[in-house]
Amino acid sequence: MEELYQFLFGLLAFFIALLAVESKDIIRALLYFLLFNVIVGIIMYVLGAPYVGLFQILVYAGGVTVLFLAALHTIGGRVRR
Numbered sequence: 001m002e003e004l005y006q007f008l009f010g011l012l013a014f015f016i017a018l019l020a021v022e023s024k025d026i027i028r029a030l031l032y033f034l035l036f037n038v039i040v041g042i043i044m045y046v047l048g049a050p051y052v053g054l055f056q057i058l059v060y061a062g063g064v065t066v067l068f069l070a071a072l073h074t075i076g077g078r079v080r081r
Contacts, residue, residue, distance in 0.1 A: 005046050013039040037061035
């Protein structure tokens with residue numbers, strides 16, 4: 001059963017990463033990036049590394065995403081089409 005969870009979370013992470021890369025709206029891509037990092041943290045927890053999963057969620061999903069959002073706010077985060 002654990003292998004099924006690993007496979008499903010891995011597949012979900014793959015599709016969320018594709019959405020993040022292919023998204024035209026920068027804010028939506030940033031939200032997909034946040035979701036991807038949370039899913040990777042969950043995968044680490046399921047694999048038996050709870051501290052690595054917690055670190056992934058706190059630092060990457062929290063800190064890096066907020067840093068990207070602050071940078072977008074500073075430079076005026078709209079993409080011209």
